Amino acid sequence: MSNHYNSTLIKKHPRLPARVMRITTPHGEVLTPSFMPVGTRAMLNYLTPSDVLDTNSHIILGGNTYHMLCTPGMEVIEKIGGMHRFMGWSKTMLTDSGGFQVFSLSEKGSVCIIDEEGAHFKHPITGKILHLNAESSIQTQKIIGADIIMAFDQCTPEAGGRETALAALDRTHRWLIRSKAEHDKNPQSAYGFKQALFGIIQGGSFRDLREQSAEFILQQDLDGIGIGGEVIGFDMQKTVEIIDWVRPLLPENKIRYTMGVGLQPQDLIDVVGRGIDIFDCVAPTRNARHGTLYYGEIVERDDWIAFESDTGVTKILIKKSQYAKDDQPIMPSCDCYTCKHFSRAYLHYLFKEGLIAYFHLSSIHNVHVMQKVCVKMRERITNVPSPPAKAGGEG
Numbered sequence: 001m002s003n004h005y006n007s008t009l010i011k012k013h014p015r016l017p018a019r020v021m022r023i024t025t026p027h028g029e030v031l032t033p034s035f036m037p038v039g040t041r042a043m044l045n046y047l048t049p050s051d052v053l054d055t056n057s058h059i060i061l062g063g064n065t066y067h068m069l070c071t072p073g074m075e076v077i078e079k080i081g082g083m084h085r086f087m088g089w090s091k092t093m094l095t096d097s098g099g100f101q102v103f104s105l106s107e108k109g110s111v112c113i114i115d116e117e118g119a120h121f122k123h124p125i126t127g128k129i130l131h132l133n134a135e136s137s138i139q140t141q142k143i144i145g146a147d148i149i150m151a152f153d154q155c156t157p158e159a160g161g162r163e164t165a166l167a168a169l170d171r172t173h174r175w176l177i178r179s180k181a182e183h184d185k186n187p188q189s190a191y192g193f194k195q196a197l198f199g200i201i202q203g204g205s206f207r208d209l210r211e212q213s214a215e216f217i218l219q220q221d222l223d224g225i226g227i228g229g230e231v232i233g234f235d236m237q238k239t240v241e242i243i244d245w246v247r248p249l250l251p252e253n254k255i256r257y258t259m260g261v262g263l264q265p266q267d268l269i270d271v272v273g274r275g276i277d278i279f280d281c282v283a284p285t286r287n288a289r290h291g292t293l294y295y296g297e298i299v300e301r302d303d304w305i306a307f308e309s310d311t312g313v314t315k316i317l318i319k320k321s322q323y324a325k326d327d328q329p330i331m332p333s334c335d336c337y338t339c340k341h342f343s344r345a346y347l348h349y350l351f352k353e354g355l356i357a358y359f360h361l362s363s364i365h366n367v368h369v370m371q372k373v374c375v376k377m378r379e380r381i382t383n384v385p386s387p388p389a390k391a392g393g394e395g
């Protein structure tokens with residue numbers, strides 16, 4: 001397998017910013033648009049790596065830096081030879097810098113202080129104070145050994161206003177320079193595999209700050225670009241607006257990653273239609289566990305696609321008594337393992353009884369639907385006809 005990273009434009013939609021990219025990494029190739037299931041604690045809840053592959057996933061977010069630092073700790077991960085081996089995933093992997101988790105901790109009032117040096121937080125079990133900064137985040141991600149790693153950033157809270165957004169942006173830029181310097185010492189994992197470093201555009205919901213951040217990130221000559229902040233993926237109207245602000249500044253050959261997008265299938269369609277390539281979200285598996293299963297049809301709409309349903313709602317709540325005797329699959333057009341073999345009645349029963357098989361089967365379906373939407377987007381970008389060439393100048 002080649003020991004390098006690159007990203008290549010394969011096909012652009014003739015009328016939309018949507019595109020198909022190929023990402024080449026030491027652990028395989030990925031065609032985008034591609035959804036990344038999230039393995040927060042070095043596992044995808046209730047899914048084995050083989051289940052994940054069966055959902056057509058070729059890249060995952062494996063093991064969050066913050067969680068891996070807390071437990072099992074870097075000594076264990078390094079001894080086993082990195083996260084790919086530890087969790088049994090042989091394909092492409094991205095990990096995060098820990099920036100978002102320490103931000104969440106500080107917002108929730110847990111013991112976590114963020115200052116210019118980095119984040120200082122209490123180990124959830126031992127109570128010992130741990131420190132995470134730009135340098136140690138990069139070193140940790142080298143031990144995790146993911147193919148794509150992220151610069152340490154300060155997430156922008158949505159409620160903070162302009163001054164807070166500006167402060168987070170300036171700090172993120174200073175930390176980016178430190179992250180890159182640490183990465184450039186040896187741009188490989190602890191196991192000798194080439195790693196790509198992505199920077200993160202902050203700036204909250206302020207257009208000039210987002211543009212300023214995008215320009216700064218691009219000057220650093222990184223391998224790819226993340227778009228972060230609390231608002232991304234949470235408020236989809238603002239998310240697409242922010243993408244539209246920064247997209248004209250972004251080069252065509254670099255991967256664009258919206259961090260935390262994917263509450264529902266239509267969210268993927270909305271960001272890809274604006275020129276985004278990859279995204280991660282815990283929602284598909286979390287929704288599945290709580291009984292919310294994606295339901296709908298992928299339909300062609302003008303030059304693009306949409307995820308719609310006959311009921312007007314693109315999900316079903318499997319706990320409802322109306323499914324107790326329903327012999328249909330969750331989503332009749334879905335070809336996942338769950339839909340091919342089991343009825344809504346069976347899933348309703350498993351859910352009501354709290355049986356483990358429910359969590360497994362429902363997670364397979366929800367992740368599969370996200371990837372099915374990505375497959376359809378790749379097809380649409382590749383196959384939608386280009387507009388006829390305008391008649392020449394001969395009158």
Ligand SMILES: [Zn+2]
Pocket residue numbers: 330331334335336337338339340364365366368
């Ligand atoms: Zn299904």
